[in-house]
Amino acid sequence: MAGNKLIDLIDITKVYDDNTVLDGLNLYIRENEFLTLLGPSGCGKTTTLRIIGGFENPDSGKVIFDGKDITKLSPNERQLNTVFQKYALFSHMTIAENIAFGLKIKKKSKAYINDKIKYALKLVNLDGFENRTPDSLSGGQQQRIAIARAIVNEPKVLLLDEPLGALDLKLRQDMQYELIRLKNELGITFVYVTHDQEEALTMSDTIVVMNQGYIQQVGTPEKIYNEPQNAFVADFIGESNIIHATMIQDRLVNILGANFPCVDEGFGKNSPVDVVIRPEDIDLVKPEDGIIKGRVTSLIFKGVHYEMDVWANDHEWLVHSTDLFPVGSEVGISVNPFDIQIMNKPESEDEEAVIMDEE
């Protein structure tokens, strides 16, 4: 599916005033890939996108596009197009004129432009909107026009800066499928910026988790979700139990005083680690069958599952289960060995900085 390197960011650093937004960032993006830059606000994801688009210049480092150094090129000289968060349609033009903007600049023929407008409107399911004005469109429609306006220029890469951020939940979900379909139909590279982990997991081929100007982890959605490399990634992607623990030996970890079998090796003997256990990976069993015992302290019905807090070994465990255990009931906690994800304790200061509200 994904091909050769198309964009290569080499050692990018960007400083605003005294605030280092990106610090020696290295990242490559393959042809035909749906890559998502994911992170909390201020993590540098939007700055990264703006550097690729040419709206910001890095203080140091290089942007290589298709084998050429484009670091110094201005946005209009780059073969990529951007979809902005607030659509940024030209309010003094009709929809057709908006879509035609880039093509008219490139002095394409009238027939070509008209064909392209028709094609693009069909692609985003807005046939017949040629003579409407942007003001008369809903947010979702405006965003689709913004996408149409970008893709008629046949860019090799489409940059999307939180394009669904301003839309309501239902529309956002519809647009996610729409974007996947578009990407497959166009066969181009999408670089997508979002703070919404669900959006990232749904659409991406590759997720880049960022925090405080550093890349925390790069990988497929499955890999990021199932094998987070550090506590920040585990905490940011989905809900999780992150607990201090001690690696007794290979394949055995001591969590809160109880020994759990796991599948990880190579962490040494009696070394401190962090473990991540996803709430849906915790099995609630009869008290005598569990590795540790606990008591249910709260219960919330979430639709697909119940969300329960279990107090066990002086720790509150977050559990998702389709089985109901009433508040106050004694339960046993058991976890499959391969559902326990072991992570090294952060050593450097940079990594330390990423730990978020640990319990």
Place this chain on the structure above:
Amino acid sequence: MKSRKWLSFPYIIWMAIFIIIPLLMVIYYGLTTKDGTFTLDNLFLIADPINRNALWLSIKLSVISTLICLVLAYPLALILNSMKLKNNSFIILIFILPMWMNFLLRTIAWQNILENTGVLNTLLKFLHLPTLELINTPAAIVFGMVYNFLPFMILPIYNVLIKISDDTINAARDLGANYFQTFLKIILPLSFPGIISGITMVFVPSLTTFVISTILGGSKVVLIGNVIEQQFKMINNWHTGSGLSLVLMVFILISMAILAKYDKEAEGKSVW
């Protein structure tokens, strides 16, 4: 809402006393003779060569002043906008600060600068350059108009420019437009409403002024404002003065209508 309608009462009374009634009086005087009979003669007095020339000169100088203001104000508003200062209210303050000084004082200051033995000529003499005879010429009046009314052009243009989002401009750049194309196709058309209101706010006071022309034009340059003033204050003929005022008002209304039409056409249309 209904219960608060009475709040508008003071304004309605204000408008009646200070806007509606004076306007009706001007119309009454303009359309009657001294003994109170209806006539259109006061209006036709505009065709009198002196009045006609005064109106024509007024229009000419107002158009020139408005154009100069536009040429000066637009780049200035662009620069102000591009500075994106945290404290841009300070810069704005500097431009409107002269407006806090008395209008007469400012104009008399210009008189001192432009006089044959004034500040400007003293300076030119000092530099061994030829002196200029500016005072009591139309050029001096244009100077005064531009100086006094320039802020009224800058502010509306600046106000529309700051509303154009960075992303709109970035989008144009992203779609392949260079700086010049972005300006021509995005920034300029989007700032049209500001240009229109700026033109309105400079053109109207320029067309009707008599103070600037009195102080900087002496009695040598007569504008329509001076003619009307003389009718009221020297000749004491309110009927002729009102009639000429009505004609001037019609001229302003027509020019506003043309501008408004242009504004509407520009809206929702591009300048392709």
